[in-house]
Amino acid sequence: MNHPSILWEETVHPGASWSHVLKRGTALRITDIEGGANVGALFYNFECPVERYNMPDTLKAQHIARLAKGFVLYSDMGRILCSVVDDSVGWHDPLAGCSNAALVKSKYGEARYQESRNEYYKNGRDSFLVELGKWGLGPRDLTSNVNFFSRVDVTEHGAMSYHAGNSAPDSYVELRAEMNVLTILNTCQHPLDPNPEYAPKPVQLSIRRAAPVEADDLCRLSRPENARGFTLTERYFL
Amino acid sequence: MSTTQTVESKLIPAEAIYRHVIPAGEPWIHEIRRGQYFRIVDLHGNQAVDTLFYDAHNYGSRYSAQDTIRSQANLYLTTGTQLMSTAGAVLLTIVADTCGRHDTLGGACANESNMVRYAIEKRHMHACRSSFLKALVGWGRGMDKRDIANNINFFMNVPVTPEGKLTFEDGISQAGRYVEMRADMDVLALISNCPQLNNPCNAYNPTPVEVLIWDFWGAPEN
Numbered sequence: 001m002n003h004p005s006i007l008w009e010e011t012v013h014p015g016a017s018w019s020h021v022l023k024r025g026t027a028l029r030i031t032d033i034e035g036g037a038n039v040g041a042l043f044y045n046f047e048c049p050v051e052r053y054n055m056p057d058t059l060k061a062q063h064i065a066r067l068a069k070g071f072v073l074y075s076d077m078g079r080i081l082c083s084v085v086d087d088s089v090g091w092h093d094p095l096a097g098c099s100n101a102a103l104v105k106s107k108y109g110e111a112r113y114q115e116s117r118n119e120y121y122k123n124g125r126d127s128f129l130v131e132l133g134k135w136g137l138g139p140r141d142l143t144s145n146v147n148f149f150s151r152v153d154v155t156e157h158g159a160m161s162y163h164a165g166n167s168a169p170d171s172y173v174e175l176r177a178e179m180n181v182l183t184i185l186n187t188c189q190h191p192l193d194p195n196p197e198y199a200p201k202p203v204q205l206s207i208r209r210a211a212p213v214e215a216d217d218l219c220r221l222s223r224p225e226n227a228r229g230f231t232l233t234e235r236y237f238l
Numbered sequence: 239m240s241t242t243q244t245v246e247s248k249l250i251p252a253e254a255i256y257r258h259v260i261p262a263g264e265p266w267i268h269e270i271r272r273g274q275y276f277r278i279v280d281l282h283g284n285q286a287v288d289t290l291f292y293d294a295h296n297y298g299s300r301y302s303a304q305d306t307i308r309s310q311a312n313l314y315l316t317t318g319t320q321l322m323s324t325a326g327a328v329l330l331t332i333v334a335d336t337c338g339r340h341d342t343l344g345g346a347c348a349n350e351s352n353m354v355r356y357a358i359e360k361r362h363m364h365a366c367r368s369s370f371l372k373a374l375v376g377w378g379r380g381m382d383k384r385d386i387a388n389n390i391n392f393f394m395n396v397p398v399t400p401e402g403k404l405t406f407e408d409g410i411s412q413a414g415r416y417v418e419m420r421a422d423m424d425v426l427a428l429i430s431n432c433p434q435l436n437n438p439c440n441a442y443n444p445t446p447v448e449v450l451i452w453d454f455w456g457a458p459e460n
Contacts, residue, residue: 102326
């Protein structure tokens with residue numbers, strides 16, 4: 001844990017939110033401490049937040065319906081916000097979105113601050129909106145999110161089902177920032193998690209300096225589209 | 239190939255209170271009132287119709303692809319699908335569909351995404367998100383690029399495989415096929431009749447589509 005490139009570390013509590021501007025050239029490692037965590041995530045170009053993570057562009061550029069090591073997260077402007085440079089899970093859900101107040105109430109009942117203090121029940125949508133609000137962003141900026149550590153299986157006919165046990169204890173995913181990326185996270189449960197208990201899990205965050213992106217970078221080479229995506233991202237900084 | 243069910247509508251085009259042909263590559267923006275029925279007709283077949291909806295009284299609440307697929311636990315849109323907003327409300331419900339399946343994962347084409355997907359030299363080619371922007375700026379009322387959410391692609395076929403791959407297949411639509419929705423609240427509809435020439439989503443030949451609105455079931459307005 002005392003690797004010299006590590007700048008700082010912190011824990012995100014179960015059901016809590018977090019945000020930070022990940023600087024280009026740094027990397028964020030998220031560790032699922034106990035196993036079974038879910039991390040809902042949104043990404044914006046900090047300098048111009050109207051440029052933001054785009055789920056369809058990410059999927060169609062790479063012909064994927066899952067995220068894993070070697071893939072990248074595209075903005076709606078043809079640039080790469082983050083690259084998935086390391087990953088011990090192999091499948092992160094880009095499809096199913098986040099929970100909202102009505103869903104959490106119907107699944108878990110109610111736990112208000114008045115009785116439960118900081119253990120009150122949080123939901124993904126309101127958590128995103130509060131964290132976005134801290135950066136001057138609002139409902140019009142709420143877009144499709146990623147769910148790290150979670151997997152949703154899809155049948156040939158399109159039926160979606162939660163894949164239990166996708167992430168073991170100490171699983172991790174590492175995102176290298178290719179721009180200055182406003183990163184908005186929360187650890188609310190996955191919206192399709194069938195667990196009848198309100199039981200979000202904590203994650204550990206570790207931020208470090210990343211090595212420069214080389215010509216033979218895994219994420220750059222994983223698709224010809226990504227080579228162009230890196231070129232367009234590099235041009236943004238010229 | 240998955241099986242798809244088709245459902246026909248009993249509404250008669252001659253009784254529609256509004257009919258408009260959207261030429262290939264053009265946008266269209268229009269309010270649809272609660273209780274009205276809204277049909278999109280693929281006049282010539284295999285034409286992607288990139289579509290967004292907003293709560294007409296609160297544009298911050300708009301169509302959400304993720305909420306829509308999650309609430310029905312299925313990726314594809316067809317008869318019975320409730321089109322959900324980011325606020326968790328039902329914007330419209332699909333009540334008839336003679337195509338059988340529509341996409342909401344493929345998004346809309348843009349100059350920038352074309353540069354990534356095809357070639358950096360493709361930036362000049364006309365794209366849906368430019369049409370969306372043009373229509374939103376023309377509509378005014380403070381709408382801009384922040385309002386371009388992840389859209390529906392009516393008549394487009396983008397299967398996801400169980401292995402987590404996304405594929406773009408030839409359309410399953412044909413000339414005259416349509417999808418029809420009932421507005422469950424007052425909505426603003428925004429369409430880009432897709433100009434994409436780099437993939438088969440428009441059979442490499444974008445064509446016009448028709449939109450129709452009926453005031454309510456079986457009783458045309460005077």
